[in-house]
Amino acid sequence: MLAYFVRRVLAAIPVMIVVALFVFLLLRLTPGDPAAIIAGDMATPQQLADIREALGLNEPLYTQFVTWSTQLLTGDFGTSLISRTPVTTLIGQRLEPTVSLALLTITLTILISVPLGVLAAWKHGSWIDNLVTTASVVGFSIPVFVIGYILIQIFALELKLLPVQGFRSISEGVGPFLERAILPALTLASIYIALITRMTRAAMLDVLGEDYVRTARAKGLDENAVLFGHALRNAAVPILTVIGTGFALMISGVVVTESVFNIPGLGRLTVDAILARDYPVIQGLILLTSGIYVLVNLAIDLSYAFLDPRIRY
């Protein structure tokens, strides 16, 4: 399995190269001109051309790619065309909010949705089950911003318990961090809670009828031990998959939530960069996210083998 691990980590390299190349081409095929963003509304065609020239955007594609990738080999992700800030600095500034928010969200999600899904499956067909199902479905058909606004309205504006917006680093203390991160995390979690509750319920229903659940009951175990120790463990693989892909998605940024709570995260950076055609930033971000995806997926795959010994690689 160590060999598998090493193989997978190495496999990340071609993945990232291909993704980088693909995105590079995709970007250049997409209309858009960073020079126009920089120069603003009044620029004349000549001025635009001059700026493009200065930014090196008039070079042939392959030269640009070669320049960029050779820089990359030396660890240089380039600088933003728009703000002239090094891409690594830009991403560095945004990484913490995103990662900490994602971690908080996923923790909340797991803590809430897994027990809820187990409960719904256990009480299959009862009013609890129906309630959980309905709530989950409504949960994923409401736009995130609505949930965000409602939470802000209640907790920040009416009860005045929490601030409306913003982000504080954990290094400034867990209190201030949580104070600002809890609402966005809940907002984000609402979709995933809905999804993962349903997924847990579905997977649990598949295993609750199995004989080993009966055996566990015959052993006189607590219902909790039966559900969580035996059934859930067998149902875990698809649940974990969804959690994992959801987590990876969050790490690559969640624009709407970041906007509603004014969190300077990777999602906004990505959208802003895309809308501004800030090529080096987009490319850097996508390299990063593809790396993250590869790692998260590797972690999921490894955990499969841990959860279900029949799965081997």
Add this chain to the structure above:
Amino acid sequence: MSTPILRIENLVVETGGRYPVPILNGISLEIGSGETVCLVGESGSGKSVTSLATMGLLPKGALVARSGHIWLEGEDVLAAGPRRLKQLRATRMSMIFQEPMTALNPVLTVGRQIEEVLKAHASLGAGEQRRRVLEMLEQVHLPDVERIYGSYPHQLSGGQRQRIMIAMALILRPKLLIADEPTTALDVTTQKQILKLVRELQAELGTSVLFITHDMGVVADIADRVCVMHHGDIVETAATKTILSDPKEAYTRALLAAVPALLPRSPRADKSYETVLETVELGMVYRQKSFLRARPGTVAAEDVNLVLRRGRTLGIVGESGSGKSTVARCVMRLIDPTAGSVRVGGKDISSLSRNALRPYRKRIQMIFQDPNRSLNPRITVGDSITEGPINYGAKRAAARSRAAELLELVGMPADVLDRHPHQFSGGQRQRIAIARALAMDPDVLVADEAVSALDVSVQAQVLDLLDDIQARLGVAILFITHDLRVAAQICDDVAVMQKGRVVEYGPAEAVLRHPRQDYTRELIEAAPGRDWDFPNFRPLAATLAADPRI
């Protein structure tokens, strides 16, 4: 008899749903303290349902206890809430389930699954728990307990899993032990050990045992009283001696009459010398991978040389865990042998690709040891049976009528085709598995404990069927069993396996009657009820006296 530990009164169990169908028609049963009651009877007569009802474990919705009482030490189990039931289970009553493969959780190590019982009901330190579990594993005669402790169910042989179930049920020393065919997958020597263990427990704690079995030999050896079930009713209850020597009911008589004799059949003439299946120095080592270091593998089979000729039956008997199923699975190419080769009609198939293997698939069929999970729970029995023939070009309708026919041949009504596996009893599922294998009209049939879950009358019927098919079509059968009576009945040749090796191999007559190896001898001596002549309702000695030819 002292106050009964368990008293079942007029228990009626029906299927759930809008049109309930009775499964148990008001049965009554009593077990006194320290007593062993054997429940025998037809496959599908409701034995497992009775035991599940007692444990309060009837599948929700599917089966419902409509009326009656189950008193456990004066307390009505049917009326007990989930809380109370939980307390009762494991400490007062525990159960060994019929199908150990599905009854064990596939993703937890068996050690942990046993330990859990201790954790839930006794407060012991971690070290002590582990010690107790290992000790228990030793007691149920498992080899290499450290490895087994850390193994997952799929890494164990059928008999080993069964012993895990037993260990799990016994570890808390319950007042009432319900054992649903606990030794079907065990070789006779191990079985003997287990029975001894149960008896010791009884002597020590006064445990009462409800023992469900098809093996009349076991009944003869351990039962105090016997209840005979038929069609959801208890048709006869009496002390063991009485039942065996003077059965009142016609059904009981028929049942006992069907018990095969321990004596090997007389050798059949070798009609053909055509070798259809051959293993050459077959070896299989299961490797366990771990994250960092490779652990030593388990040698499950080594140097196995077997030859099966057309129209013949080769029996493999031997210790549980000795590699019988492994050999079978290698022969089927369900796993890739790590050494040696398998030849079908002279062609080595041990390294053929999936596609190249396809033509051979039709020719060799297997009846799996654990029928439950070898049937896809989501598809109907009919579809499971017809899948193979349709794969090889049969028309659907034709395949279905053939399936119905086969089901009837194995003693099931044809109309079960549209039901799903979970609605059947263990023995019924096994018969479905047999029907599936036969539906392919194979040249070679690999039967892994194919009749172990069948009551002796159905068993006899199935064995007759196999015999008949063999005679008509010249099917060669590789018959894996632990039941020496069955082996004696149908095998032409017998191989005895121990620890992955074939220790004795020869004509059935020679091996079973004049064993050369100590181990074989031990096996034969350990066969339960070997001194009772069931079909004639008298001790064997009496029969021998009457017919000195034997």
Add this chain to the structure above:
Amino acid sequence: MTQVEARAEPLVRRRFPSLTGGRGIGIAATLAAIMLFLIVMLAIFAPLIAPYDPIQMDPSKRLQPASEMFLLGTDAYGRDLFSRIVYGARISLIVGIGAAVVSVGIGLPLGLLSGFFRPLDAILMRIMDGLMAIPSILLAIAVVSLAGASLWTVLVAITIPEIPRVVRLVRSVVLTAREEPYVEAAIAVGSSLPKIMWRHLMPNTLAPLIVQGTYICASAILTEAILSFLGAGIGTETPSWGNIMSEGRVYFQLKPSLIFWPGLFLSICILSINLLGDTARDLLDPRMKQRGAAR
């Protein structure tokens, strides 16, 4: 043998309940089917049902409350909200159901293959890793600029990033299921690989797929709106539920009905799909049918 014939009788009777599962498909599912049908009808017959042209604006009548003239009021351009919701059903249903069907349709076979064949798995999953990393906004902008903004380009942009997630999910289920003995049994009776995958492995993935599918359906409808607003969608003139809600975002506090009504339609729609999915899956899983019948 005698006992065999005798046994036949109860079995004959037992067949009946097991076929119907004890009760029909249930009130909830019937209701769901009716609701979904109504919504689909709404979409198909939008021109007949909607009182106004959904893009006809009248800035002097913006943000009107519900009245006899405007059943649910008007939006920020003075367009009739009810008419927009009715027409919006068209785009939303196509995008939602389309994305779910296409991503499942592509993801399911890929996931089955990937779960079953190890060498293929290594390659396919790396491709999926890469696909996942490409932001759908970028994809949408690129696709739209290459092929022009249309329903189809939006569908492509929304669906592509969902596919890897479906593949992963299916694969994860298959990885467990392929170790089941009944798969071995199927191999033993010579079933071809497609057949094994379809008959024996695929049904195991249904339950999670139904959940994932309805989720994709809902999120596609909402994502479509986000793309519209980033200039990579169908545009804000053509109504869709997601669109209407996004446009209503600014008026969240002042005129919540702009979000409430389309949200309600969306929720009902997804809930119906969900209930139908659950029912379908219960019908497909014989064990579930029985458990359901208990209550």
Add this chain to the structure above:
Amino acid sequence: QEIRAVMHSGLRVLDPIITTAHITRNHGYMIYDTLLAVDENQAPQPQMAEWTVSGDGMAYTFTLRDGLKFHDGADVKAADVVASLKRWAERDGGGQMLMGYTASIEASDDKTVVLTLSEPFSYVIELIAKPSAVPAFIMPERMASTPGTEAVAEHIGSGPFRFMDAEYEPGVRVVYEKFEDYVPRSEPASWTAGGKNVLVDRVVWVNMPDAQTGINALTSGEIDYMEQPPIDLLPLLEGSEDITVDVLNTLGYQTMGRLNWLHAPFDDVRVRRAAMLALNQTDVLGALIGNPDYYSVCASMYGCDTPLATDAGGETMMEGSDVEGAKALLAEAGYDGTPIVLMQPTDVSSVSPQPVVAAQLLREAGFTVDLQPMDWQTLVTRRASQAAPADGGWNMFFTNWVIPEVWNPIINPMLNGGGTEKAWFGWPDDPELEAMRKEFVQATSDEERQEIATRLHQHAYEVVNYIPLGQYLSPSAWRNELSGVRKSPVPLFWDISKAE
């Protein structure tokens, strides 16, 4: 003390010369100072320097006042001014024009700069003082020698605030601290002119992409100032006793549509006129702004309430759509139903309603409209394309200007008839217009200027140079802890104090 302000967008480009983005201009006013400035009467005033004009009007002498220092401690020298003006003139449209008439700009000593004209040009002071789009900010010579196509690498000015590099997060937040060595003028502050007295320690600009969040944060006191709360959300703030809502930029904005002169059908002036007749300002403004308190119909291309404001030629714009007139013109021109491509940037809320309304109005007049949604980036790229609409070109798009960007024919980017080479997107080739512009800059009296501007305006309407779609205001909101928030076309943070 710290003012936390939510600005209308995130600051990403820091060089106020290279871009015309308003947020960057506002940033420029924080950290840079200007030679001259404009007061609330829209009259140029001295800021860093006093000026004198030679008798023949051909030489302008600027004398720097005492005590001016850059944030790095260096004194502001005449050489810095020369370099800065040159770089500005390279980038700014008005500046370029000025340079066309300039013989030299030189530092005669450390404190004096002399600008000598080569031809008469009466608009020098107004251009150097103008607050938009690219004000002539003064930076150290080393920065100003950066080519005009490249952004400056440092951010050192001589303005009242210092830029805090370490706390800068592009697009998210900018921090300014009071520059202790700044010497304000003694006059009271008035627009960008007068004394820039900084009364707080820090000003933090945050970007909140979600306006609702901005409003909430303002209500809860997490921020002090919001530059542009959406007008539709004002009712949420108006009830509050803690918050003041007022229009600071009293001139406001002009929204407009531009036609592409190069391609059919808008290469025909009759079709252009038909399009103009089809549109009307009320509908556009109604959809864009909604609340009539904040918009007004205004035919003046120079914006209303400006010195040059006039309706000349734009009467039709005041009267609402003339569908029949448009149809007649279309028929006359033989419009064949070729779809006209309207670009709709859906990601920018201040320019996405116009095309939607216009599409409907144009359709009513008989045009076939192809409304193409896209993001703003695609739009700005595509509008630069001179290709035919079918090959990636376009027929019409919309944008907005602050009034100081359009308030005279020199600055107004649309009023350039230089054709495909010089003119702004849409590329009208209009020598007549160019001639009038030259006349304008050489005019010597205000009356003369007024007359030329009116004539030019009339002409521009006749050829449909562009279609002004009305003027609107954008109020700001702030908490009452702030006092001294002043009216100005640019948000300014001096003179504001904050109560605890």
